[in-house]
Amino acid sequence: xxxxxxxxxxxxxxxxxxxxxxxxxxxxxxxxxxxxxxxxxxxxxxxxxxxxxxxxxxxxxxxxxxxxxxxxxxxxxxxxxxxxxxxxxxxxxxxxxxxxxxxxxxxxxxxxxxxxxxxxxxxxxxxxxxxxxxxxxxxxxxxxxxxxxxxxxxxxxxxxxxxxxxxxxxxxxxxxxxxxxxxxxxxxxxxxxxxxxxxxxxxxxxxxxxxxxxxxxxxxxxxxxxxxxxxxxxxxxxxxxxxxxxxxxxxxxxxxxxxxxxxxxxxxxxxxxxxxxxxxxxxxxxxxxxxxxxxxxxxxxxxxxxxxxxxxxxxxxxxxxxxxxxxxxxxxxxxxxxxxxxxxxxxxxxxxxxxxxxxxxxxxxxxxxxxxxxxxxxxxxxxxxxxxxxxxxxxxxxxxxxxxxxxxxxxxxxxxxxxxxxxxxxxxxxxxxxxxx
Amino acid sequence: xxxxxxxxxxxxxxxxxxxxxxxxxxxxxxxxxxxxxxxxxxxxxxxxxxxxxxxxxxxxxxxxxxxxxxxxxxxxxxxxxxxxxxxxxxxxxxxxxxxxxxxxxxxxxxxxxxxxxxxxxxxxxxxxxxxxxxxxxxxxxxxxxxxxxxxxxxxxxxxxxxxxxxxxxxxxxxxxxxxxxxxxxxxxxxxxxxxxxxxxxxxxxxxxxxxxxxxxxxxxxxxxxxxxxxxxxxxxxxxxxxxxxxxxxxxxxxxxxxxxxxxxxxxxxxxxxxxxxxxxxxxxxxxxxxxxxxxxxxxxxxxxxx
Numbered sequence: 001x002x003x004x005x006x007x008x009x010x011x012x013x014x015x016x017x018x019x020x021x022x023x024x025x026x027x028x029x030x031x032x033x034x035x036x037x038x039x040x041x042x043x044x045x046x047x048x049x050x051x052x053x054x055x056x057x058x059x060x061x062x063x064x065x066x067x068x069x070x071x072x073x074x075x076x077x078x079x080x081x082x083x084x085x086x087x088x089x090x091x092x093x094x095x096x097x098x099x100x101x102x103x104x105x106x107x108x109x110x111x112x113x114x115x116x117x118x119x120x121x122x123x124x125x126x127x128x129x130x131x132x133x134x135x136x137x138x139x140x141x142x143x144x145x146x147x148x149x150x151x152x153x154x155x156x157x158x159x160x161x162x163x164x165x166x167x168x169x170x171x172x173x174x175x176x177x178x179x180x181x182x183x184x185x186x187x188x189x190x191x192x193x194x195x196x197x198x199x200x201x202x203x204x205x206x207x208x209x210x211x212x213x214x215x216x217x218x219x220x221x222x223x224x225x226x227x228x229x230x231x232x233x234x235x236x237x238x239x240x241x242x243x244x245x246x247x248x249x250x251x252x253x254x255x256x257x258x259x260x261x262x263x264x265x266x267x268x269x270x271x272x273x274x275x276x277x278x279x280x281x282x283x284x285x286x287x288x289x290x291x292x293x294x295x296x297x298x299x300x301x302x303x304x305x306x307x308x309x310x311x312x313x314x315x316x317x318x319x320x321x322x323x324x325x326x327x328x329x330x331x332x333x334x335x336x337x338x339x340x341x342x343x344x345x346x347x348x349x350x351x352x353x354x355x356x357x358x359x360x361x362x363x364x365x366x367x368x369x370x371x372x373x374x375x376x377x378x379x380x381x382x383x384x385x386x387x388x389x390x391x392x393x394x395x396x397x398x399x400x401x402x403x404x405x406x407x408x409x410x411x412x413x414x415x416x417x418x419x420x421x422x423x424x425x426x427x428x429x430x431x432x433x434x435x436x437x
Numbered sequence: 438x439x440x441x442x443x444x445x446x447x448x449x450x451x452x453x454x455x456x457x458x459x460x461x462x463x464x465x466x467x468x469x470x471x472x473x474x475x476x477x478x479x480x481x482x483x484x485x486x487x488x489x490x491x492x493x494x495x496x497x498x499x500x501x502x503x504x505x506x507x508x509x510x511x512x513x514x515x516x517x518x519x520x521x522x523x524x525x526x527x528x529x530x531x532x533x534x535x536x537x538x539x540x541x542x543x544x545x546x547x548x549x550x551x552x553x554x555x556x557x558x559x560x561x562x563x564x565x566x567x568x569x570x571x572x573x574x575x576x577x578x579x580x581x582x583x584x585x586x587x588x589x590x591x592x593x594x595x596x597x598x599x600x601x602x603x604x605x606x607x608x609x610x611x612x613x614x615x616x617x618x619x620x621x622x623x624x625x626x627x628x629x630x631x632x633x634x635x636x637x638x639x640x641x642x643x644x645x646x647x648x649x650x651x652x653x654x655x656x657x658x659x660x661x662x663x664x665x666x667x668x669x670x671x672x673x674x675x676x677x678x679x680x681x682x683x684x685x686x687x688x689x690x691x692x693x694x695x696x697x698x699x700x701x702x703x704x705x706x707x708x709x710x711x712x713x714x715x716x717x718x719x720x721x722x723x724x725x726x727x728x729x730x731x732x733x734x735x736x737x738x739x740x741x742x743x
Contacts, residue, residue: 006536014525213520217581220487220514221537223506420489433451 003222004230011234029249037257051095065134181358184382188354192378198239199323206327215419224416232320315377318404325411328418329426350375354382361386371396373403440465440620446495455481457644470635471624477641479624510539513587517594519578521566528562538585552580590621628726656722662696663721670713
């Protein structure tokens, strides 16, 4: 087995030195960091600009409805529209003119926004919101219910369920289902992506060696199984290198960005926006009230990280050996379809289960899929942040490890025969025969 | 004891018997020719000797001991379909393959330097293989094959793709390797080079060995008892021979004669001597090419009749 390291070394260095690898590895963290920093940066930009809106309220009813705040300043004037338009034509501060011609309860279309430029949606919906709210209260008031103000205020209070998870010692931990969902989805998706991209790299590597006929020289020096294993391990190391570089570079970039923007943004705000950007709108309010640092600490990132690595490697080894077998069975890349499709199917299915499972981490579908080796690397990742019983993890890992040993063995047999077969279209039946050579 | 012994090897693929009870002995320090038409089973046999595939039955012995994967490092194999990593640099690649054969980096570098100098291709070291022409890549591949000084060399069609100058260069190298003690198996369709290089041959046809032995002996056994004799004056049919063809050449007469009665060559010569002065005498042996075609087509006919 002494020559495996030579093969691993070659597979690793030739790939890591490739321009495409270097570009992807160094540009992706920039993209990640930009995704996190840009929303924060943009939110700081937006707040600075005031928007003046001139209101011509012919009914004189809505002065209480349209209250100014930091962004929107409502100026009520009592002049005809044409005159207002003339006098304020050059005034850049005026975002729009709001004309209310009638009682909006009777005539909902009586409000119109005039502007020199296209009024942006945000302004329009903000004004609509204010007016709707005011009309609703007015309608309620028309029922003459005593203490109505109080009732309205009561009904306005917003619900905020905080989730608390008991750990093994029975201690309460403040947790966040939303955050668990995000962490689970991100890690599941990364595993999915890595298995597919690096699995198919193994496949095309094998095909290349076969069509180049390099393989004949190599297997006259090393055993086919060693060659296959060396290739799989070498490419796994490429994947891990890329993954760690992404993490390190993203953090470095974020740190630099924080330093750079430090007078404008503090880190907690950055974190907050980061969470929000990735979360459905409904949970945003919720997160705002929860102490993010406490919640973050409730996740054992080291543990999740270790499981991530194990499941990544297990899943990758399982699929990569099969991809290698497929690569060995065909003559060129266009012939791979019939074999690689059944291979990619379970992994795509796993991603769908993961998306479903992120909201139902304990359903029986997710449970079984987190045990089946072909789906477990992806599906288990969404379950882990919610907390999974130890026996389930052990069982799932044991099955995964046993299966990748089995698939590697099977793949080795197919590979051994396949790499020396030329010019024949291989069928499933033939693959089965090769197992018995 | 032969250096390499193949005993009763059988290899069956799905619906095709690739080798049917093949046996051959390769004596040490000789050049052995493995001949046969396309698809006869030569490559399968070579792969079995290289431990790339296992025979269904039969054994391969090296120095009297069963061949194991460990022995493969003493074998140098030049496959028929040459293959190198296209995107890898020539020097780097040669180093990689040498190390795979078990050479240390240091030894490999030293040996590579020697060979690159000898073939005057030092400037290729940092070129990618895809920048080389086919012939150039073949040269690199040849160096890779012999770099680790294997005791057994297997060349599958070594001359294909080479120009005459380089073919000759390669022939000289192969003979030189033999002088240094290597045993060489050599699979080819080029019968002229077989006559020139090989001591022994096996002719494989339809998975079976149909002809085997020493090249000189085989040619002698295929002899149709034809001789070329150059004499001062024209010769006439004798008791032991008849005239096939006669031409006059500057200063002499060249006659092709055929022995009609079994006899010693000296008796034949003395009969001619009685007629005229002999300037030259030579037996016309059939070329390996003729033997190859005769054997292969003869067998094909037989099997059709059967």
